Amino acid sequence: MSDDVFTQLVDAHYASLYRFALSLARNGADASDLVQQTFFVWATKGSALRDGSKVKSWLFTTLYREFLRGRRRDSRATSIESLPPGEQDIAAEDVDRVARMDAPAVMAALQSVDETFRAPLTLFYLEELSYLEIAEALEIPIGTVMSRLSRGKSQLRAALTTAERGVGDKVVNFTVKGGAA
Amino acid sequence: MSNNEAKFLLNAYRANGADAAEPTFAPALAQAKADPALGAWFAREQAHTSAVAAKLREFAPPVGLRDAILAGGRATASVPRRTARLNLGQWIALAASVAVLFGAAYSLRPRSRELTSAALTAFAMDDVRHGRHGAHGDAEKALQVRLGQSERLSSGLPISYDEMEKSGCRSLTIAGHEVIEICFARNGAEFHCYLARARDFTNADEPDGEARFSTDGPLAAANWVSRGVRYVLVSDAGVNAVKRLL
Numbered sequence: 001m002s003d004d005v006f007t008q009l010v011d012a013h014y015a016s017l018y019r020f021a022l023s024l025a026r027n028g029a030d031a032s033d034l035v036q037q038t039f040f041v042w043a044t045k046g047s048a049l050r051d052g053s054k055v056k057s058w059l060f061t062t063l064y065r066e067f068l069r070g071r072r073r074d075s076r077a078t079s080i081e082s083l084p085p086g087e088q089d090i091a092a093e094d095v096d097r098v099a100r101m102d103a104p105a106v107m108a109a110l111q112s113v114d115e116t117f118r119a120p121l122t123l124f125y126l127e128e129l130s131y132l133e134i135a136e137a138l139e140i141p142i143g144t145v146m147s148r149l150s151r152g153k154s155q156l157r158a159a160l161t162t163a164e165r166g167v168g169d170k171v172v173n174f175t176v177k178g179g180a181a
Numbered sequence: 182m183s184n185n186e187a188k189f190l191l192n193a194y195r196a197n198g199a200d201a202a203e204p205t206f207a208p209a210l211a212q213a214k215a216d217p218a219l220g221a222w223f224a225r226e227q228a229h230t231s232a233v234a235a236k237l238r239e240f241a242p243p244v245g246l247r248d249a250i251l252a253g254g255r256a257t258a259s260v261p262r263r264t265a266r267l268n269l270g271q272w273i274a275l276a277a278s279v280a281v282l283f284g285a286a287y288s289l290r291p292r293s294r295e296l297t298s299a300a301l302t303a304f305a306m307d308d309v310r311h312g313r314h315g316a317h318g319d320a321e322k323a324l325q326v327r328l329g330q331s332e333r334l335s336s337g338l339p340i341s342y343d344e345m346e347k348s349g350c351r352s353l354t355i356a357g358h359e360v361i362e363i364c365f366a367r368n369g370a371e372f373h374c375y376l377a378r379a380r381d382f383t384n385a386d387e388p389d390g391e392a393r394f395s396t397d398g399p400l401a402a403a404n405w406v407s408r409g410v411r412y413v414l415v416s417d418a419g420v421n422a423v424k425r426l427l
Contacts, residue, residue, distance in 0.1 A: 053366060127195050
């Protein structure tokens with residue numbers, strides 16, 4: 001593969017993939033491993049992909065599969081159907097809260113969301129994939145994507161509220177642009 | 182559609198406006214415009230999404246991750262898949278090996294003779310007709326990303342011939358002449374582009390200019406020269422689809 005071509009592919013996607021991996025793996029080292037493994041799989045299996053428009057979702061799909069393969073599903077991931085519907089309302093206070101919080105606190109809140117909701121939620125916030133592409137990347141139906149986004153946002157708002165009150169129990173190390181948190 | 186149904190849909194609407202043309206959201210967006218309460222909820226929802234997204238974008242990948250990926254990816258372009266993860270040293274060693282192989286292949290490639298543009302066009306259409314095209318190298322898949330984003334191809338591909346030659350794309354020899362081929366999709370149609378050095382053709386002095394179009398059954402082709410490279414673009418999507426790419 002041409003160095004330029006591979007470099008462009010990496011440059012276009014590795015940061016977003018890292019953020020997605022960070023939300024899943026909950027620590028930077030595992031996130032880096034996941035991103036490297038994703039591009040390793042691309043280098044060895046990417047030739048099977050014929051449609052160039054699918055490269056991005058292929059990379060996210062591969063990263064997610066690698067993540068799932070690397071750990072056992074926890075019990076929460078299988079109990080989605082028993083969860084109550086997501087709370088639809090959002091207050092202006094919720095918006096102000098996010099603005100007040102620092103990035104590591106927001107990421108920690110996101111990481112506290114159930115994994116079932118966290119993957120589509122992160123892809124949504126990264127704004128890299130549409131709901132259709134998220135469905136394809138995570139290999140779930142479109143309606144399920146919308147349901148998980150709705151419920152995931154509800155969980156995230158609750159987690160952000162808890163975090164701002166200072167009762168969160170997540171301690172995660174991050175690298176943030178401009179310095180370490 | 183009730184407001185709750187509209188909210189359910191709008192929860193999946195990206196705040197950057199990328200979904201503005203998505204028909205799924207049209208009824209819910211219209212309802213949000215007509216209903217002040219729903220509109221206010223949507224505005225808060227979008228503001229919240231933007232705020233969270235901005236916080237997430239503050240996270241930068243660790244220093245060194247990019248270089249490690251690049252070193253590993255180059256090395257694995259033509260080696261069998263391994264299930265075990267490689268450390269950085271192994272990545273670099275593989276990269277060096279592949280570089281040597283690329284260099285040897287380049288130095289041993291056959292010398293070319295003259296070729297006509299009509300012959301290349303005929304070959305390309307026959308190649309596509311019989312499904313012998315594409316999918317012979319990882320680089321092709323990555324290049325599709327660039328080609329899918331390129332507005333026009335009349336000035337050539339967004340990568341030089343020399344880079345293409347070293348990329349691992351499918352390489353053919355026609356009458357002792359090297360031709361590189363790459364497939365890509367745009368607007369739902371598949372295209373096949375064949376490249377060769379213009380200096381190796383009988384009409385080597387042909388200046389850059391308008392493309393010539395031809396058809397053969399369901400296939401359409403464009404043939405043109407740009408910056409020392411002759412291109413033949415073939416598709417079964419019709420001549421208008423080919424023209425739109427130039």
